[in-house]
Amino acid sequence: ILNVEQSPQSLHVQEGDSTNFTCSFPSSNFYALHWYRWETAKSPEALFVMTLNGDEKKKGRISATLNTKEGYSYLYIKGSQPEDSATYLCAFMSNTGKLIFGQGTTLQVKP
């Protein structure tokens, strides 16, 4: 059974705070690790796709790291803004083509 765990489940921060979330996934049968941003009443949209151990990706104030040997990834948001409020999903893609999502971390940024 492929299990993808995210923590924390929810997070409330003040505008300007920096924050990070964790995703843990199986270290076997790994092909890629995805991060998605999911706003209310919309569909999930991809932030990053990482494939190699040690990968680091950055998009504006958001960045992510990947450790495939120990099976975890971190997503960082620097200087959170109210528009960053959303649910952040990580997804494990196995080498058999399964794309398994974690339960998400819901971020609320207060002005």
Add this chain to the structure above:
Amino acid sequence: DTAVSQTPKYLVTQMGNDKSIKCEQNLGHDTMYWYKQDSKKFLKIMFSYNNKELIINETVPNRFSPKSPDKAHLNLHINSLELGDSAVYFCASSLQGNEAFFGQGTRLTVV
């Protein structure tokens, strides 16, 4: 142009009915997925199709069946609908393990 489109967006039907949800992607992707969003917003994978072959079939009731007339379409058929089938269903597609693109979701309500 919508990359991944699902129809209908809303579907209200009675218990025992048979219904279909259509999904089409115009991205030239080779893999399509169906997910069921549970009450906690968790995306649970139901099916995925790669180049018209079912590569995974999760433990969903056999009342649910995916049908792919061609590489750009993956429709979801549901027989003998039950109250517990009420949920939002998302279709998605990807190319060779890269980011998945999602449809807007179909909210199914069984009464």
